[in-house]
Amino acid sequence: MCLAIPGKIVELDAENANLALVDVVGVRRKVDLGLLQDAPPVPGDWVLIHVGFAMSKISEADAADQMRTLTMLGETAAAMEEVRGYGLEEDPPEDYGKGWKQ
Amino acid sequence: MKYVDEFRSPELISKAGEEIRKLADPKQHYRIMEVCGGHTHAIYRFGLKDLLPENVELIHGPGCPVCVLPMGRIDDGLALAAEPNFIFAAFGDMMRVPGTHGSPLEYKARGMDVRIVYSPSDALKLARNNPEKHVMFFAIGFETTAPSTALTLVRAKAEGLRNFSVFCNHVTIIPAIRAILDSPDMRLDGFVGPGHVSTVIGCRPYDWIAKDEGKPVVVSGFEPLDILQSIVMLLRQLRNGEAKVENQYKRVVPWEGNSAALRAMAEVFELRPYFEWRGLGFISQSALKIRASYAEWDSEQRFIVPGVRVTDPKAAQCGEVLKGVLKPAQCKLFGRECTPEQPVGALMVSSEGSCAAYYNYEHRKPVTIASSMAV
Numbered sequence: 281m282c283l284a285i286p287g288k289i290v291e292l293d294a295e296n297a298n299l300a301l302v303d304v305v306g307v308r309r310k311v312d313l314g315l316l317q318d319a320p321p322v323p324g325d326w327v328l329i330h331v332g333f334a335m336s337k338i339s340e341a342d343a344a345d346q347m348r349t350l351t352m353l354g355e356t357a358a359a360m361e362e363v364r365g366y367g368l369e370e371d372p373p374e375d376y377g378k379g380w381k382q
Numbered sequence: 383m384k385y386v387d388e389f390r391s392p393e394l395i396s397k398a399g400e401e402i403r404k405l406a407d408p409k410q411h412y413r414i415m416e417v418c419g420g421h422t423h424a425i426y427r428f429g430l431k432d433l434l435p436e437n438v439e440l441i442h443g444p445g446c447p448v449c450v451l452p453m454g455r456i457d458d459g460l461a462l463a464a465e466p467n468f469i470f471a472a473f474g475d476m477m478r479v480p481g482t483h484g485s486p487l488e489y490k491a492r493g494m495d496v497r498i499v500y501s502p503s504d505a506l507k508l509a510r511n512n513p514e515k516h517v518m519f520f521a522i523g524f525e526t527t528a529p530s531t532a533l534t535l536v537r538a539k540a541e542g543l544r545n546f547s548v549f550c551n552h553v554t555i556i557p558a559i560r561a562i563l564d565s566p567d568m569r570l571d572g573f574v575g576p577g578h579v580s581t582v583i584g585c586r587p588y589d590w591i592a593k594d595e596g597k598p599v600v601v602s603g604f605e606p607l608d609i610l611q612s613i614v615m616l617l618r619q620l621r622n623g624e625a626k627v628e629n630q631y632k633r634v635v636p637w638e639g640n641s642a643a644l645r646a647m648a649e650v651f652e653l654r655p656y657f658e659w660r661g662l663g664f665i666s667q668s669a670l671k672i673r674a675s676y677a678e679w680d681s682e683q684r685f686i687v688p689g690v691r692v693t694d695p696k697a698a699q700c701g702e703v704l705k706g707v708l709k710p711a712q713c714k715l716f717g718r719e720c721t722p723e724q725p726v727g728a729l730m731v732s733s734e735g736s737c738a739a740y741y742n743y744e745h746r747k748p749v750t751i752a753s754s755m756a757v
Contacts, residue, residue, distance in 0.1 A: 281447070281448075281473040281474070281475045281522075281523060281527060282419065282420055282447070282523070282526055282527075282578060282734060284577075284578050284581075284634075298537075312501075312503055312530070312533065314533045314536075314537075314642070314646070315529050315530070315533060315640060315642050315643045315646060316640075316642060317642045318641060318642045328581070328634065330526055330527060330530065330578065331473070331500065331501045331502060331523075331527050331530045332500060332501025332502070332503050332504065332530065333501070333503075333529070333530040333533065335526075335529075335578075335581055335582070335640065335643065336581050336634060336636075336640060338633070338634060339633075342633045342634065345605075345633070346634075348605075349603070349604050349605050352427075352428075352605065352606075353420075353423065353424055353427060353604065354427065355733075358733075361474075361500075362500045363500075365498070365499070365500035365501075365504075366500055366501055366504065367504065367507070368499070368504050368507055368508065368511075
């Protein structure tokens with residue numbers, strides 16, 4: 281929960297201006313950009329993500345630093361589990377289908 | 383040996399260690415509190431204590447959100463979710479935290495609909511996907527996570543999603559620091575300031591600690607070198623008789639914080655008159671409640687909350703450990719009745735809790751940076 285996960289903005293969501301597709305070491309998930317609305321990031325920018333929300337813009341070098349910090353702290357697995365979990369992707373059979381509101 | 387290869391600059395680390403020994407006056411005993419649980423975790427994992435002279439003592443602070451949450455709040459949240467057609471959603475960190483009658487995970491085993499989410503916006507998504515159920519997001523955390531909960535509530539209101547609410551346990555770090563400084567049995571010389579909380583609140587909110595209390599604060603990153611450099615900066619201030627707020631983590635923390643995040647929090651939250659913290663007791667204006675304009679999405683305004691107050695298991699000394707009065711291993715239950723596998727107290731659950739950190743890295747004595755460097 282307190283992990284700061286570095287990711288690169290791949291593209292902004294065409295339908296929802298608050299969302300962007302972010303790449304975290306090859307795993308791509310949508311994150312919310314609403315907390316960076318004063319200086320919205322653009323594709324190619326690096327951000328630090330907390331619980332599915334981009335919280336600060338950082339440089340590419342700082343992103344690499346942060347990834348190494350997570351590795352050193354033994355938190356890489358937890359960080360990747362968190363990123364994979366964004367959007368409830370981990371358990372679609374349970375969460376999708378029933379009561380799905382289009 | 384394992385960890386040493388992963389360090390950015392082992393030589394800089396030894397230099398920082400030397401610098402600390404040079405700066406620390408052998409006639410003095412320095413007590414420095416690292417406020418943030420992430421720092422506590424890093425300090426134990428890297429065995430940084432072993433690089434410090436004996437008269438530079440690190441005291442672990444209250445900055446682990448899971449650890450400071452009183453058990454009564456967990457009981458309250460679980461009591462609400464016992465209603466039919468409720469989904470209890472929370473971060474994974476919460477799942478093994480014991481309530482009086484078990485953890486959320488144990489309630490799940492007994493049939494409660496308990497879901498792990500990694501983002502508050504996914505709790506919102508659960509509500510969208512389950513319109514016949516009520517999704518309650520059990521929100522915890524300091525200012526690092528509070529803005530995300532706030533923005534999720536803004537989105538829920540904009541969408542008019544009525545089957546969603548937040549059981550808000552968000553706390554703020556400054557009043558906790560004040561409570562610790564006011565505590566008569568606590569003497570501290572300076573603070574390693576939290577890194578990620580400060581990306582949101584910036585560095586100004588610590589000004590009073592320097593100006594009014596005369597104690598230096600250095601906002602710090604999480605790498606071993608960051609933490610050691612911050613200790614160097616603190617000792618340098620102490621040697622020069624200074625007390626100011628410095629930012630060691632400039633690469634991530636802007637001095638002014640994140641104003642959009644602060645605005646989101648101000649839109650949705652107001653201060654509670656008081657809130658109970660495990661170990662620290664009731665602290666005034668130390669937690670956030672949801673404003674009346676968002677009452678519809680506030681579990682506490684929308685439903686009847688039992689308001690449970692329970693004391694921690696008597697034998698467990700979580701409170702003393704949280705205040706830094708006792709070291710984890712001085713608790714009677716440590717490593718015997720209370721382990722990360724079978725936690726009695728919350729400090730043993732989260733990897734940021736000082737008991738879990740101590741148990742995993744100190745108690746089991748892995749190869750640390752200091753011992754590997756000596757080889």
